[in-house]
Amino acid sequence: MAKPVSIEVWNPNGKYRVVSTKPMPGTRWINLLVQQDCRVEICTEKKTILSVEDIIALIGNKCDGVIGQLTEDWGETLFSALSKAGGKAFSNMAVGYNNVDVEAANKYGVAVGNTPGVLTETTAELAASLSLAASRRIVEADGFMRAGLYDGWLPHLFVGNLLKGQTVGVIGAGRIGSAYARMMIEGFKMNLIYYDLYQATRLEKFVTAYGQFLKASGEQPVTWKRASSMDEVLQVADVISLHPILDKTTYHLINKERLSKMKKEAILINCSRGPVVDEEALVEHLKHNPMFRVGLDVFEDEPYMKPGLADMKNAIVVPHIASASKWTREGMATLAALNVVGKIKGYPTWSNPNAVEPFLDESASPPPACPSIVNAKALGLPVSKL
Ligand SMILES: NC(=O)C1=CN([C@@H]2O[C@H](COP(=O)(O)OP(=O)(O)OC[C@H]3O[C@@H](n4cnc5c(N)ncnc54)[C@H](O)[C@@H]3O)[C@@H](O)[C@H]2O)C=CC1
Numbered sequence: 001m002a003k004p005v006s007i008e009v010w011n012p013n014g015k016y017r018v019v020s021t022k023p024m025p026g027t028r029w030i031n032l033l034v035q036q037d038c039r040v041e042i043c044t045e046k047k048t049i050l051s052v053e054d055i056i057a058l059i060g061n062k063c064d065g066v067i068g069q070l071t072e073d074w075g076e077t078l079f080s081a082l083s084k085a086g087g088k089a090f091s092n093m094a095v096g097y098n099n100v101d102v103e104a105a106n107k108y109g110v111a112v113g114n115t116p117g118v119l120t121e122t123t124a125e126l127a128a129s130l131s132l133a134a135s136r137r138i139v140e141a142d143g144f145m146r147a148g149l150y151d152g153w154l155p156h157l158f159v160g161n162l163l164k165g166q167t168v169g170v171i172g173a174g175r176i177g178s179a180y181a182r183m184m185i186e187g188f189k190m191n192l193i194y195y196d197l198y199q200a201t202r203l204e205k206f207v208t209a210y211g212q213f214l215k216a217s218g219e220q221p222v223t224w225k226r227a228s229s230m231d232e233v234l235q236v237a238d239v240i241s242l243h244p245i246l247d248k249t250t251y252h253l254i255n256k257e258r259l260s261k262m263k264k265e266a267i268l269i270n271c272s273r274g275p276v277v278d279e280e281a282l283v284e285h286l287k288h289n290p291m292f293r294v295g296l297d298v299f300e301d302e303p304y305m306k307p308g309l310a311d312m313k314n315a316i317v318v319p320h321i322a323s324a325s326k327w328t329r330e331g332m333a334t335l336a337a338l339n340v341v342g343k344i345k346g347y348p349t350w351s352n353p354n355a356v357e358p359f360l361d362e363s364a365s366p367p368p369a370c371p372s373i374v375n376a377k378a379l380g381l382p383v384s385k386l
């Protein structure tokens with residue numbers, strides 16, 4: 001028998017029971033659920049990562065839908081428990097859903113929602129921040145100041161890299177990768193090389209137009225190239241940022257062999273998922289290449305770091321905060337709640353998960369649709385005509 005978990009309840013007499021495994025930012029998401037006759041139960045348990053047993057206890061005997069977190073293991077056991085409790089809706093409060101076994105959800109007929117778009121710029125901004133911090137050694141220099149080691153300006157003190165005119169490499173030029181590329185190109189006049197399974201046509205057009213603008217202003221134009229292999233990006237780029245999804249094809253995409261192909265003074269940024277990088281190989285590479293730098297938001301065994309990483313001065317590490325802006329986190333909560341209540345109400349799925357703005361407009365009611373259901377096709381769910 002699973003232990004009971006502490007909860008906070010909104011609208012106790014609501015017809016549909018929706019559980020959120022964590023308190024989430026803002027109140028719009030709660031209000032939207034309450035307006036749709038949901039009883040909302042929010043888990044207030046103090047531990048950061050809930051176990052499968054904790055979530056089974058939360059689901060209980062009757063549950064119409066769950067909003068969950070990327071730290072949770074949503075597989076066969078949880079989807080079976082949700083289905084047994086009458087639930088047909090789940091949403092991650094995240095765009096990435098590598099913690100979800102979508103096949104298992106399909107088996108139990110549970111819709112799986114995610115939260116694309118609302119976090120694109122926020123996540124890209126953190127990748128850009130890490131790129132700048134690594135190239136100009138900001139964290140190292142900050143530590144030096146605080147340690148009282150600064151005793152005057154020196155020509156060699158914390159010399160880093162100038163980004164202007166260098167090449168930024170993007171692996172996974174989807175929503176976030178493309179937004180990051182634009183920031184680095186427009187902000188720092190870097191050239192682009194990217195690798196993706198698909199052509200990033202809009203990004204290419206942007207770089208072409210910006211290059212023409214610079215040329216017309218008498219400046220050196222920026223350029224772009226779609227690489228035919230990932231290795232080409234690794235060999236050519238000065239700053240490389242990883243933005244693919246995590247799946248079997250991207251697990252340990254960056255390994256010992258690939259690290260050795262990168263420039264000795266390159267910068268590697270990871271704001272995708274930890275296992276995209278072989279972190280042990282990375283620690284070894286950092287040890288042997290002091291001018292190589294990394295900025296990491298995500299880790300292979302989150303929340304832990306591989307031994308040695310925390311000691312490396314050429315690594316900047318932050319705790320998975322890439323989407324952590326107030327507007328974005330409130331928007332993620334809203335999209336996740338609307339995915340769940342939309343499925344409960346039998347609404348169709350939104351036709352374009354890259355255009356979720358109408359759901360985020362606080363001055364209007366959201367459209368009667370689920371913003372983003374990743375297994376809509378597999379479940380044969382209807383698509384909104386709006
Ligand atoms: N650190 C954080 O807080 C955050 C991390 N993320 C991560 O970023 C990922 C990407 O998010 P979006 O840009 O919105 O997704 P997206 O689906 O728009 O972009 C992913 C891109 O990766 C490409 N891709 C897939 N397999 C590949 C491979 N083997 N090699 C090269 N490219 C490949 C896809 O073609 C696609 O263009 C999410 O899945 C999530 O894991 C997202 C938001 C915040």
Ligand SMILES: O=C(O)C(=O)CO
Nearest residue numbers: 093094095096119323
């Ligand atoms: O949305 C995601 O995938 C995250 O990692 C958290 O923002």
